[in-house]
Amino acid sequence: MxxxxxxxxxxxxxxxxxxxxxxxxxxxxxxxxxxxxxxxIRLGSNENPHGPSPAARKAMMDTVADSNRYPWDMTAKLQEKLGAHFGLTAKHVIIGAGSSELLGVAATWAALKKGNAVAPDPTFRLWIPAASRLGIDIRMVPLDNKKVTDLQQLLDKADSGTRMIYVCNPANPTGTIVPAAQLREFIKRVPASCMILLDEAYTEFSSEPSMANMVDAHPNLVIAKTFSKAYGMAGARVGYALAHPDTIKELNSLQPWANAGASAVSLAGAIASIDDQKFVAYCVNENKKAKAILYAALEKAGMPYIPSSTSFVYFDTKPFGKDVRTLLESKNIFGTRIFEENTGWRRLSIGTVKEMEEVAKVLG
Ligand SMILES: Cc1ncc(COP(=O)(O)O)c(C=O)c1O
Structure with missing residues (x-):
């Protein structure tokens, strides 16, 4: 071709x-x-260019032969390990085929109660179409003028009919983050009748902690997390959510088969990955180095960008004058995406250091 x-x-x-x-x-x-x-060079879906970890690869290969059996023991082990990792228990964990399955399950649960859901705009929207089809009214709230999730506006938009508020922190597509202290206050202020669906797909790349230690006191808090990003296992499709055990039961009841979405091979990879935190640290560090290369290239090219707490960067291509997507694609670099129509803002995932040097060369 x-x-x-x-x-x-x-x-x-x-x-x-x-x-x-x-x-x-x-x-x-x-x-x-x-x-x-x-x-x-694929820079469109915020995939981790380094994963899966060597330990995960070995565990996955070793498990291929066991694929004739349902992996219940492995599912239980993963729940156990994840619970312990966050200072919780296995009962606080639901497993899915990627966190998108669980975002869908949580949004479905909210939608079945009728009413409305509130979310920032732009944001990660995968859960929205199915929830809308179930009849929930989606109320979008603009980001603030620094493109940070506006928690006060989300609360202001909510009313007694609000069944769910979705917050992605750090945020996709802007890479901005609401500090933990502010997020904690927000969680405390949301009425118990309204679910907070907190998407922490990129927390490992940030310096802020997970809100996992709030789930026991707040049964309306559901935290979606994934092995797709920092753990480098997007193709394996393993995600999980943390919540109060009673909430987990509700979410499980909406899965066709509770906790059964991930394959034996993928579960083995996830279990081994948790024990290989050195690899996660390596990925996060490589991401920082590669991100610095993109920042420098954007500065040199005169394109404003938002310092990112994630594995992608949001930048304004308008001052550049040229169509950045066409330019990058002409050099086989794919994935520049637009999320705000009629603006110059684009998102680009962070690849390897070498890949970002390639991007820098093209922009230069
Ligand atoms: C914010 C956010 N949440 C969830 C996901 C879904 O991840 P997965 O279904 O692979 O776990 C993504 C993927 O890009 C994402 O950016």
Whole structure:
């Protein structure tokens, strides 16, 4: 496949996506692109370019032969380990095929109660279409003027009919973070009748702690987390949520088969990953180095950016003058995404140091 065919292929994939919300990754890449091109740089889905960890890879390979059995013991072990990791118990943990399954389950639970849900805009929207179809009214609240989640506005938008407030912290797509102290106060102020769905997909990349130690005192708090980002296992599809054991039971009742979404192989990888925190630290450190390269390139190119607490960066391409997406794609760098129409703001995932040097070269 030559470059022209490749770009045509991408354009077709982009058009197809408009009709297919379950294939959003193909917005950035043709599904079969990797088979034809080894030199594509993929920076669209905030994947970790280093994972899975060596320990996870070995555990996954060792477990292939056990795939004829249901992995109940492994599921229990993962719940046990995750509970302990956050100073909680196995009963505080629900397992899913990625955290997106659990965002969907939590939003469904809220939607079944009818009423409305409040969320920042822009944000991670994967859970919204299904919840809307179930009849819940989604109220979007703009970010503040620094593109940080505006907790006060979220509260102001809520009323007695609000069943859920979604907060992504650190935030996708802007990479901004609300400090722990503020988030804690917010959680305390939300009425017990309204679920707080807190998406902590990127917490490991930030210097702020998880809100896990608040779930016992606040049964309306559901914290969605994932092995897809810092642990580098997006393709393995393992996510989890932490909540009060009574809340976990409610969420389990909405899964076709409670805690059964992840395969034996993926569970083995997740279990081994938790014990390999050195690898997580390595990924976070590499991410910092690679991010610094992108920051320097954006400064040099005159593009304002928001310092990011995540594995992606949000920046304003307007002052650059050229179409950054076209420029990067012409050099096989894919994934620049827009989340705010009619603005120059774009998001780019952080790849390896080498990949970000490539981006810097192109922008230079
Ligand atoms: C904020 C946020 N939450 C959740 C997810 C879903 O992750 P997964 O389903 O792979 O666990 C993503 C993926 O990009 C994300 O950015």
């Amino acid at each position: 030559n470059r022209r065919q490749l770009l045509q292929h991408t354009a077709l994939a982009t058009a197809a996506f408009a009709f297919s919300r379950d294939s959003f990754a193909r917005m950035m890449y043709p599904a079969d692109m990797d088979r034809y091109t080894a030199d594509i």
